[in-house]
Amino acid sequence: MLLRGHELRDAGHNVHTIYVGGGTPTVLDAGELDRLLEACHRHLPLEKPEWTVEANPGTLDSGKIDVLAAFGVNRLSLGVQDLDDRRLAILGRRHTAADAWRAFVMAQKKISSISVDIMSGLPEQECGDFLNTLAAVVNWGPDHVSVYGLKVEEGTVFAEQCNSGRLCLPGEEEVLNMLLAGRELLIEQGFEHYEIANFARPGCAGRHNITYWRNLPYIGVGLGSHSYWMGSRTVNVSDPVAYGGMLMDGKLPIAETAAVSLRQEMEETMMLGLRLLEGIKFEDFACRFGEDLRDVFSTEILFLQQKKLIITDNSRIRISERGFPVANLVFAEFITA
Amino acid sequence: MSQENIRNFSIIAHIDHGKSTLADRLLEFTGALTQREMSDQVLDQMDLERERGITIKLQAVRLFYKAKNGQEYMLNLIDTPGHVDFTYEVSRSLAACEGALLVVDAAQGIEAQTLANVYLALENNLEIIPVINKIDLPSADVEKAKKELEDIIGIPGDEAILASAKEGLGIEEVLEAVVQRVPAPAGERSISPRALIFDSHYDAYRGVIAYVRVMEGEIKERMKIKMMSNGKTFEVSEVGYFRPLMTRSSSLSAGEVGYVIAGVKNVKDTRVGDTITSAERPATEPLPGYRKANPMVYCGLYPADSGEYEDLRDALEKLNLNDAALTYEPETSAALGFGFRCGFLGLLHMEIIQERLEREYKLDLITTAPNVVYRVNMNGGSVIQIDNPALFPKSADVESIEEPFVTARIIVPNEYVGAVMELCQEKRGSFINMEYLDANRVMLTYEMPLSEIVFDFFDLLKSRTRGYASFDYELLGYRAAKLVKVDILLNGEPVDALSFITHIDRAYARGRELTVKLREIIPRQMFEVPIQAAIGSKIIARESIKAMRKNVLDKCYGGDITRKRKLLEKQKAGKKRMKQVGSVEIPQEAFMAVLKID
Numbered sequence: 029m030l031l032r033g034h035e036l037r038d039a040g041h042n043v044h045t046i047y048v049g050g051g052t053p054t055v056l057d058a059g060e061l062d063r064l065l066e067a068c069h070r071h072l073p074l075e076k077p078e079w080t081v082e083a084n085p086g087t088l089d090s091g092k093i094d095v096l097a098a099f100g101v102n103r104l105s106l107g108v109q110d111l112d113d114r115r116l117a118i119l120g121r122r123h124t125a126a127d128a129w130r131a132f133v134m135a136q137k138k139i140s141s142i143s144v145d146i147m148s149g150l151p152e153q154e155c156g157d158f159l160n161t162l163a164a165v166v167n168w169g170p171d172h173v174s175v176y177g178l179k180v181e182e183g184t185v186f187a188e189q190c191n192s193g194r195l196c197l198p199g200e201e202e203v204l205n206m207l208l209a210g211r212e213l214l215i216e217q218g219f220e221h222y223e224i225a226n227f228a229r230p231g232c233a234g235r236h237n238i239t240y241w242r243n244l245p246y247i248g249v250g251l252g253s254h255s256y257w258m259g260s261r262t263v264n265v266s267d268p269v270a271y272g273g274m275l276m277d278g279k280l281p282i283a284e285t286a287a288v289s290l291r292q293e294m295e296e297t298m299m300l301g302l303r304l305l306e307g308i309k310f311e312d313f314a315c316r317f318g319e320d321l322r323d324v325f326s327t328e329i330l331f332l333q334q335k336k337l338i339i340t341d342n343s344r345i346r347i348s349e350r351g352f353p354v355a356n357l358v359f360a361e362f363i364t365a
Numbered sequence: 366m367s368q369e370n371i372r373n374f375s376i377i378a379h380i381d382h383g384k385s386t387l388a389d390r391l392l393e394f395t396g397a398l399t400q401r402e403m404s405d406q407v408l409d410q411m412d413l414e415r416e417r418g419i420t421i422k423l424q425a426v427r428l429f430y431k432a433k434n435g436q437e438y439m440l441n442l443i444d445t446p447g448h449v450d451f452t453y454e455v456s457r458s459l460a461a462c463e464g465a466l467l468v469v470d471a472a473q474g475i476e477a478q479t480l481a482n483v484y485l486a487l488e489n490n491l492e493i494i495p496v497i498n499k500i501d502l503p504s505a506d507v508e509k510a511k512k513e514l515e516d517i518i519g520i521p522g523d524e525a526i527l528a529s530a531k532e533g534l535g536i537e538e539v540l541e542a543v544v545q546r547v548p549a550p551a552g553e554r555s556i557s558p559r560a561l562i563f564d565s566h567y568d569a570y571r572g573v574i575a576y577v578r579v580m581e582g583e584i585k586e587r588m589k590i591k592m593m594s595n596g597k598t599f600e601v602s603e604v605g606y607f608r609p610l611m612t613r614s615s616s617l618s619a620g621e622v623g624y625v626i627a628g629v630k631n632v633k634d635t636r637v638g639d640t641i642t643s644a645e646r647p648a649t650e651p652l653p654g655y656r657k658a659n660p661m662v663y664c665g666l667y668p669a670d671s672g673e674y675e676d677l678r679d680a681l682e683k684l685n686l687n688d689a690a691l692t693y694e695p696e697t698s699a700a701l702g703f704g705f706r707c708g709f710l711g712l713l714h715m716e717i718i719q720e721r722l723e724r725e726y727k728l729d730l731i732t733t734a735p736n737v738v739y740r741v742n743m744n745g746g747s748v749i750q751i752d753n754p755a756l757f758p759k760s761a762d763v764e765s766i767e768e769p770f771v772t773a774r775i776i777v778p779n780e781y782v783g784a785v786m787e788l789c790q791e792k793r794g795s796f797i798n799m800e801y802l803d804a805n806r807v808m809l810t811y812e813m814p815l816s817e818i819v820f821d822f823f824d825l826l827k828s829r830t831r832g833y834a835s836f837d838y839e840l841l842g843y844r845a846a847k848l849v850k851v852d853i854l855l856n857g858e859p860v861d862a863l864s865f866i867t868h869i870d871r872a873y874a875r876g877r878e879l880t881v882k883l884r885e886i887i888p889r890q891m892f893e894v895p896i897q898a899a900i901g902s903k904i905i906a907r908e909s910i911k912a913m914r915k916n917v918l919d920k921c922y923g924g925d926i927t928r929k930r931k932l933l934e935k936q937k938a939g940k941k942r943m944k945q946v947g948s949v950e951i952p953q954e955a956f957m958a959v960l961k962i963d
Binding site for chain 2: 175176179201204224225237241248253261295335352353354355357359363364365
C-alpha cells in the first residue's frame with residue numbers, strides 16, 4: 029500500500045473509491061480493522077472516497093461498525109444471500125436470517141449507504157421463495173441490491189451433492205424467471221437496473237464497480253489481488269511468505285503481468301461497458317481511442333442488431349432486454365481469440 | 366552383375382509384426398547404411414507412416430551381400446504396404462519379386478491381413494520364406510507360430526527362420542535363405558524391353574520417378590520408351606537404383622529393380638501395373654496386371670473456412686500427383702458451400718489423405734460421413750452410379766438398387782466368436798465359414814455390404830474383441846438390396862450434407878439415433894430447433910433442441926476480467942468452428958455424427 033501510495037502521489041493521482049473485499053474482511057477483529065483502515069489513511073492520497081467494506085452478517089458487531097464509521101467507510105456491502113435458514117446452512121453460511129436483519133439495522137445507524145447481496149437459483153428454491161426474500165430485504169431499506177445466480181463449481185462437495193441428486197437445483201427456465209421477476213419487483217420499488225446483476229436507488233450506483241465496467245484503471249492491494257494499471261493487468265503473489273519477502277525487498281509483489289494491446293482494450297471496453305444498461309457512449313469511446321466504435325465493430329454490431337440483442341441510438345450502444353439474459357453471446361462477439 | 370546373382374524379394378507382415386525393423390536390420394547388416402545414417406525405420410519416410418507404424422508408399426532398395434559361398438549377390442528389397450486398402454499395390458510389388466519373407470510375430474501368430482497378402486504371394490508363385498520374429502519377447506511361443514504356419518498356410522514349420530529384428534538375431538540367416546531359396550530372375554536381356562511399374566512418385570524438380578522391375582531386355586539412358594496402356598512416349602533422362610538414396614546407373618537390365626526418370630509430368634502416365642517398353646522396338650504384349658484402382662469409398666471434403674477452397678483444390682492436386690488412386694470432383698452443398706467429392710481405396714486411405722491435408726497443408730476441413738458407390742437401376746432401364754447420398758434419385762424413379770458386397774475374414778480368439786458373429790449379423794452379414802486355426806483362434810468368413818463396414822464396423826470390432834480381432838476384406842461384387850435415403854431436417858430445412866443411405870430395415874432406428882445424437886452435438890440456439898429424419902416426405906424421427914434462455918456471467922469485477930475474457934474467447938473459438946446452415950449453427954463434428962450411432 030505504501031509503495032502504491034507513492035506511485036499514485038508521484039503520478040499526481042488521487043484515490044476516489046476504495047473497496048475492501050476479498051470475502052469477508054469483517055472476520056478481522058475491531059483492533060485489526062482499525063490498523064487496516066488507518067493504514068489506508070496514512071498511505072493513500074484519498075480524495076473524499078466512496079469507501080465500501082464487504083461484510084458477512086455472521087461476523088459483524090457494533091464495535092466493528094463503529095471502527096468502520098470512524099475511519100470514513102460510507103458504504104457497506106452485506107452478504108445476506110437468502111432469508112431461509114435451511115438454505116443458508118446448505119450454502120455453508122454461518123449466519124441466519126435474524127443475524128442478517130440485526131446486522132443490517134446496526135449498520136444502517138452508522139453507515140449511510142448499504143448494499144445487500146441476494147442469491148437466486150439456490151437448491152430447493154422456487155421463484156416465489158426468491159421473490160419473498162427480495163421483497164422482505166427491500167423493505168429493510170437498502171439503497172443498492174446485487175442479485176447473483178448460484179454457480180456450482182465442479183469438483184466441490186456441493187457439486188457432488190447436486191450431481192448425485194441429493195440437492196435439487198432449479199432449472200434454467202425457473203432461474204430465468206427469478207431474474208426477470210426479481211428485476212420487475214426491484215424496478216417497481218424504485219430501483220434502477222444499472223448493471224447486469226446490480227440495482228440501485230437513483231444516484232446510489234456503486235462508483236467503485238463502475239470503474240471496472242468503464243474499463244478504467246484500478247489498483248489491487250493484498251494477496252492474489254488484481255490491478256489494471258498503466259496499460260497492464262497484473263496479479264499479485266498469493267503466497268503470504270513470498271508476498272512479505274518481496275515487500276521487504278522493496279518490490280511490488282506482482283506474480284503475473286499481461287500488457288493489454290490497443291485492440292484488446294477496445295474489446296474489453298465493449299465487453300465490460302455493455303454490462304451497464306446505459307451502455308457505451310460513442311463519444312466516450314471516440315475520445316478514448318480516436319475511432320468510432322461503429323467503425324471498429326461494424327460487422328459485430330450489425331449481426332447483434334439483426335438478432336435484436338443490442339440497441340443503438342444517436343449517442344450510444346446498449347444491450348437490449350432480450351439480450352441481457354444471454355449477455356455472454358453479446359460480449360463474445362466483440363472478443364477475438 | 367549376372368542374373369544368376371540377383372534376388373528380388375519383399376516382406377509380408379501384419380502391422381507391428383516388425384517388418385520395418387527387419388528391413389532396417391537388413392540394410393544395416395549389408396552396409397547400405399551405416400548405423401549413424403540410420404534413423405529408425407528408414408523405409409517409412411513419411412511422418413505419418415512412422416507415427417502409425419504403417420507403410421503407405423512402396424519403397425525399394427538395393428543391397429549387396431557377400432554370401433557364405435563366397436559370391437557377391439545383388440538383393441532388391443521391395444517394401445509393401447500392409448493394409449487391405451492397398452491390395453493392388455501389394456500385388457504389383459509382389460509381381461516384381463521371385464520371393465517373399467513372411468514375418469510372423471512369435472507372440473501374436475498369423476493375422477487376417479497377413480493371410481490376404483500370403484495368398485497374393487502364392488498367386489504370384491513366389492517362394493515364401495517364413496520368419497518368426499520377436500522371439501526375444503517373454504510371451505513368444507515359437508512352437509505355436511510354427512504350427513500355425515503349417516496348419517493355416519501349409520508351410521513346414523521347420524523352414525521358419527527364428528529372428529529378433531530388434532535384437533539383431535537371425536539377420537544373416539535371413540540373408541542366406543534369400544540367396545539360397547529365392548530363385549534368380551529369368552528373362553532375356555537381349556529382346557525388347559518390358560518393365561513393370563510397381564510404384565511412382567512425383568518429385569517437384571525431376572518430374573515423375575517410376576519404380577520398375579525390368580522383366581526382359583534393358584532400359585538405358587536416352588532411350589525412347591512407351592507406356593503400353595496409353596501409348597505415350599517419353600525419353601529416358603536417367604535410370605538408377607535405391608541404396609536407399611537414388612543412385613544413378615547407365616542401365617537397368619532384365620531381373621533388376623530400380624527407377625526410371627523420363628520427363629513425365631503426371632503420375633497418371635505412370636500408372637502402377639503398366640508396362641514400359643521401347644518406343645522404337647516395342648514388345649507386342651504388355652505384362653499381365655494393369656488395372657485402374659477404383660475408389661471404393663467416397664466422402665465430401667469442404668474447407669471449414671470457405672476462403673480456403675482454392676487452397677484445398679491445390680492440395681488435392683498435389684496429393685493426386687503422387688497418388689493416382691485418389692479422385693476428386695468439385696461439388697456444392699447447400700449446407701457446406703463449395704468443396705470436393707473425393708474417392709478413396711478404403712477407409713484408411715481416406716483417413717490418411719484427410720490427415721495429410723490437415724497436417725501438411727494446414728487446412729481445416731469439414732468431412733461428411735463416408736459412403737460407398739451405389740448402382741441404381743432406373744425405371745427407364747438406365748443405370749446410374751451414385752457416390753453422394755444427396756444426389757440419390759427419387760424412389761418413384763428407381764427400379765432397384767445394388768450395393769457393393771465384400772468377403773470379410775476375421776481372425777479372433779475363441780471367446781470372442783459369439784460377439785463377432787453378433788456384430789456381423791447386426792451389420793447384415795451372411796455367415797460363410799468358420800475355421801479353427803489352432804486350439805484358441807478362429808477364422809470367421811462373412812459376406813457383408815461394404816457400406817456397413819464403412820460405417821463403424823472396424824471400431825466396433827475392436828471394442829467388442831478388446832482389440833484382439835484382425836480383419837480383412839475383398840470386394841465380391843454388387844448385389845441388390847432394399848435401400849432408402851434418409852434426409853435430416855433442421856428447423857424444417859433439409860441439410861444435404863447429413864443425408865445418408867441405409868437398408869430399409871435400419872432406416873427407422875438410424876434416423877432416431879442420429880436425431881438424438883445431433884440433439885447432443887448441436888449447441889442450443891436462441892430459438893427452439895426441431896431435428897427431423899425423413900424418408901421422402903415421411904417423417905420417421907423427431908427431436909428438438911431447446912432454446913437457450915440464459916447465458917450470462919453474473920459477477921464481473923476487477924479480479925474477474927482476465928478470466929471472463931478467456932472464457933469468452935473460448936466460446937468464440939467454438940463458434941468459429943461452426944457452420945451456419947439456414948439460421949442454425951452446426952458444429953463440424955455433426956457431419957460425421959452418422960458414424961457415431963448404433
